[in-house]
Amino acid sequence: MSKALLVLSFAAVTAFATAQTQGDASTQTGDRASNPTSPTPTNSSNNAGKSGISATDKRFMKEAAQGGLAEVELGQLATQKASNDDVKKFGQRMVDDHSKANDQLKQLASQKNVQLPQETNAKDKALKDRLEKLSGAEFDKVYMTEMRKDHKKDVAEFERESKTAKDPDVKSFASQTLPTLQDHLKQAENLATSQNSQKSERSSLHAPDTTQK
Helix, strand or coil: CHHHHHHHHHHHHHHHHHHHHHHHHHHHHHHHHHCCCCCCCCCHHHHCCCCCCCHHHHHHHHHHHHHHHHHHHHHHHHHHHCCCHHHHHHHHHHHHHHHHHHHHHHHHHHHHCCCCCCCCCHHHHHHHHHHHCCCHHHHHHHHHHHHHHHHHHHHHHHHHHHHHCCCHHHHHHHHHHHHHHHHHHHHHHHHHHHHHHHHHHHHHHHCCCCCCC
């Protein structure tokens, strides 16, 4: 009889322990289900502070920034060294228009967390060094020839970005700046043609007369 009681007691203890374990597990499961906002590992912290725009848009912004800096520096040089009043005025317009565009681009870059270059590229530095050694009509001719070449390239790049940019703000910046660049190109072409014509006239005036015998 005592042996039967022991068996029943052991069975009761075992059943209670099993029920308690299942209850704890159920409680834990219920807690997780009732608290779906419990933190789960994510990689969002790794992406914090990183730019979300495409590599193409980012490259466009950086190249536009360097080009804008160069236009301002070369424009300032033209206001000091150009002999033609129209070339001087064009240089001042480059300073004014590109300074404004540069400020807009800096604001956009800050919003997109893009680090822009703070100085011109090697090609534009070399051009500035070359122009600093020139003066008078020779400066005017070289400066306007380079401005025509640069703005052809700028217009093509801004046209492409205004159509293909993935970021809507970058696309808007390109679209809004494009008309000004197109006007710069038109003016540069007219002045470059004028400077080349004047040089040809001066050359013909100083050429030796080979018709006399």
